[in-house]
Amino acid sequence: MAERPGRTAQGYRRFRCRGCGKQYNERSGGPLNQSQYPSDIIALVVLWRLRYRLILRDLAKIFLQHGLVFSHEAVRDWEAKLALVPAGELRRRRHGEVGTGTLTRRA
Structure with missing residues (x-):
C-alpha cells in the first residue's frame, strides 16, 4: 500500500495498492x-x-443551527450503523471477565 499525494474532497488520505493498483481512502x-x-x-x-x-x-435542528443540514432519518441510519461498533469493541475488550458466573467471596 502506498499513500497517494493529496486528499479526498472531505480531507481523507488516499492510498493505492501496489499489487492490484486499486485506489481507496481512509474511510473505504x-x-x-x-x-x-x-x-x-x-x-x-x-x-x-x-x-x-x-x-x-x-438533533437535526441543533446541527441545522450550526450549518449542517440532514434529516432525522439520516440520524436513525447513522445510529443503526454505529451503535453496534462500540458494543462489539466492548465485547472484544472484555475477555470473559464479566458475566462468567464466578464470584469471589470475601471472608
Missing part, C-alpha cells in the same frame, strides 16, 4: 463509506443521541 470499506458528512460529525451526532437520549428531530 467502513460503515460510513457512502456518507457525504465527515465521520467525526456523524460520530458526534450518534454520541449525543445515545448519551443524552435526544430526539432524532431535535
Whole structure:
C-alpha cells in the first residue's frame, strides 16, 4: 500500500495498492463509506443521541443551527450503523471477565 499525494474532497488520505493498483481512502470499506458528512460529525451526532437520549428531530435542528443540514432519518441510519461498533469493541475488550458466573467471596 502506498499513500497517494493529496486528499479526498472531505480531507481523507488516499492510498493505492501496489499489487492490484486499486485506489481507496481512509474511510473505504467502513460503515460510513457512502456518507457525504465527515465521520467525526456523524460520530458526534450518534454520541449525543445515545448519551443524552435526544430526539432524532431535535438533533437535526441543533446541527441545522450550526450549518449542517440532514434529516432525522439520516440520524436513525447513522445510529443503526454505529451503535453496534462500540458494543462489539466492548465485547472484544472484555475477555470473559464479566458475566462468567464466578464470584469471589470475601471472608
